[in-house]
Amino acid sequence: MADKSLKNWRYFHRVVRDTMSLRRQIACLAAGLCILAVAAAAFGASLIARNEALEEARRDLTLIAGTMAQRLDQTMFDRFREVRNVADLDFLRPVWTRDPAVIRKTLERLQSSLDHYAWIGFASVDGTVVAATKGMLEGASVAQRPWFINGLERPTAEDVHLAKMLDHLLRTSPDEDPFRFVDVAMPVYDETGKLAGVLGAHMSWSWAEETRREVLHNNLSMEDLEVLVLSQEDTVLVGQQVEDGKDGEVFDTDLADQMTAVVETSGLADYEGLGWKVAARQPLSVVYERANDLVMNIVLIGLAVALLGAGFAWIASRTISRPLLDLVTVMDRIGRDEDAVTVPRQHGSREVSQLSASIRSLLRRLGSVEEAEKTAQSKLEVLRDEYSRQIRSSEERNRQLGADIRNLRTLADMDPLSGLLNRRAFKPFAEDSFAMFVRHGRPFSILMIDADNFKTVNDRYGHRAGDEVIRAIGEIISEEIRTTDKAARFGGEEFILLLKENDANGAWTLAERIRLKIASNVVTSEAHRISVTVSIGLAQAGASDRDVEDIIARADKALYAAKSSGRNRVCIDGPMLRSQSA
Structure with a gap:
């Protein structure tokens, strides 16, 4: 029963193929494959x-x-x-x-x-x-x-x-x-x-x-x-x-x-x-x-896309099948017409070209060989050009990738609002300075800077105004420090400065300059003129410090002493707290 059904299917399939034109067969097959894919x-x-x-x-x-x-x-x-x-x-x-x-x-x-x-x-x-x-x-x-x-x-x-x-x-x-x-x-x-x-x-x-x-x-x-x-x-x-x-x-x-x-x-x-x-x-x-x-x-x-592909397959089938149909018509004349001694060269697909070339080779075998050699040489030149182009493209992509990596590294180390370093990027500089202090006794100081009553600015003028204040403080700090110093946004409205080769006296002078410049600066945000002050805590690296975190903690302690004693002042952490107000 199964064998009989298989034979019937094969017979039906053969009848359908023999009765359908080549164009329809190509169109149906291409459309089916397109829809399936x-x-x-x-x-x-x-x-x-x-x-x-x-x-x-x-x-x-x-x-x-x-x-x-x-x-x-x-x-x-x-x-x-x-x-x-x-x-x-x-x-x-x-x-x-x-x-x-x-x-x-x-x-x-x-x-x-x-x-x-x-x-x-x-x-x-x-x-x-x-x-x-x-x-x-x-x-x-x-x-x-x-x-x-x-x-x-x-x-x-x-x-x-x-x-x-x-x-x-x-x-x-x-x-x-x-x-x-x-x-x-x-x-x-x-x-x-x-x-x-x-x-x-x-x-x-x-x-x-x-x-x-x-x-x-x-x-x-x-x-x-x-x-x-x-x-x-x-x-x-x-x-x-x-x-x-x-x-x-x-x-x-x-x-x-x-x-x-x-x-x-x-x-x-x-x-x-x-x-x-x-x-x-x-x-x-x-x-x-x-x-x-x-x-x-x-x-x-x-x-x-599938429907569009099916329509395109129907249109393309006419172009694909026409060279073969033309070749069939010409070959049919060879046995009927004594003047038809050859066939024109047909194009449209590799198979049609090979078939027409095989018939023509009976008369002009040498010409066909030379034509094949020229075609192969042309393809070789195309491959060489493509190979050279890919090498140049690969080198260009490598250069672009290197530039992108450098840009990403810079973005990863910067605080986008203040333009200063972020806390993660600041830490290696601080640890390196502490290592130089321990090994060679080279002094350095830490400043902790905090905007006074910053929450009031956000509540009264909005967070956009608060961002403008943070940005203005960051710009002033960047203008006042040396290229060898490092400044970072420590979190919120708090900033930290690492002053290399600078003892407490030099750091005090810089801190006062920053405090006074910020206090005299006016930030404009949406028709509001905003003035802020900062409190600053200062600590110099000392022999009793176990690591840079101890120095930061002492600077932080001095900062809160400045806050508690009235704000808008600089306070040094040491044997006796020293502070100066506005």
């Missing part, structure tokens, strides 16, 4: 495009989660450093043993400078709150609070928690949400170096929600995007679930209908982090919708 290419491209769209969505979510985690780490590091620098200020050591009213006045002055904190208090070693901003909790015992217990031993940061003791003092109405805090605590010492107590600062956790909303605002193009902050135990600290009243719910990272990316915070410098995680997720339906749109576009384009 385009369909296969469109199918493969659609699969690749779908996978690429999913991978791009996963990368976008990871980038968003990483950005949020970095901002959490940076903010906590800044707050941790602020409280630590205040606790380490030498001129505050006598204050901790004075009358509570004096301590309270000092703390309230600190709170006016560090307005991120809802409460700042000082507790003695027995856990009694001696003084606090607005007198809140004075006389109360915090001996059992984790921030006090850990703060007696070391600088510490405590995870998010409800404000058990301060809640009723801070709420303005019973309907207001309970306060949640992140605590920073530092041990403080008196003039004799004896432990005097713990300096504690409570920062409202609402800043994390503000940061999350800024990240969401910066990614409005991503539909149904959700960003959450999780604890070490994967409970939700910030996010939509908290807004919906599900505070403390465990976050599920394996939802089948969601694409989720989780990035852990890692701390920064001496702030070790609190183990928070940032989760960014988006419904798979949204991700697939974007991928499906791309796939549909590819399929439609492929279908249009």
Whole structure:
């Protein structure tokens, strides 16, 4: 039965081929191959495009989660450093043993400078709150609070928690949400170096929600995007679930209908982090919708190309088949007409040319051989020209690649806003200078520069004005330093300068010049004239420094001494802090 069916199919196939013209056979075959090839290419491209769209969505979510985690780490590091620098200020050591009213006045002055904190208090070693901003909790015992217990031993940061003791003092109405805090605590010492107590600062956790909303605002193009902050135990600290009243719910990272990316915070410098995680997720339906749109576009384009190819195949079949049909007509005359002793040379395909040439070779074999030799020589010259062209093109691409690599290396080392080095590019120069100091005693100094009240500029004039201020400070710094010095944007509105072959006196002179020039400069942004000042901390490399980080830390300490003593001044870190104001 099978053999009979096969024979019938072969017979039918032969009849169809014998009855169809060559043009139709060529057109059908070309159209079929064109449609098949385009369909296969469109199918493969659609699969690749779908996978690429999913991978791009996963990368976008990871980038968003990483950005949020970095901002959490940076903010906590800044707050941790602020409280630590205040606790380490030498001129505050006598204050901790004075009358509570004096301590309270000092703390309230600190709170006016560090307005991120809802409460700042000082507790003695027995856990009694001696003084606090607005007198809140004075006389109360915090001996059992984790921030006090850990703060007696070391600088510490405590995870998010409800404000058990301060809640009723801070709420303005019973309907207001309970306060949640992140605590920073530092041990403080008196003039004799004896432990005097713990300096504690409570920062409202609402800043994390503000940061999350800024990240969401910066990614409005991503539909149904959700960003959450999780604890070490994967409970939700910030996010939509908290807004919906599900505070403390465990976050599920394996939802089948969601694409989720989780990035852990890692701390920064001496702030070790609190183990928070940032989760960014988006419904798979949204991700697939974007991928499906791309796939549909590819399929439609492929279908249009296939139809166009089929039409072109029908037109081209006439041109391809005509030389062979002409040759058949001429050959048919040879046996019928005595005057038809040869055939004209036909063109259109290799086979037709070979057939006509074979017939003509019976009469002119030598001429055919010479013609074949000329054709081969012509092809050889074309190949040689093509080979030479490819070599020249390869050399040009190599030169262009080298130039592109150099340009990318320059972009990777520069901060695009200020025009200075970035933190990563600055570090090798600083480590090299410290190595020269250790090996040959060649001096150098570090300047830490911070714009005063920069947040006020952003709030009052907008972030574009803040960018103009950063750019103007970067230009002034670039104009004032030598070519051997290095300057970098350290983060936010903070800058760092490495002054080679420069002791504290020379560095002081340069710092004053920079401070005065910035203070006299006016930045114009959208019809606003903005004036800013900077505070500068200075430290010279010394024999007790273990590495360049110690020098930067001392310069940073001097910077916060300048901030705390009134801003718009230069302060040197040394045996005795020295400062000069405007």
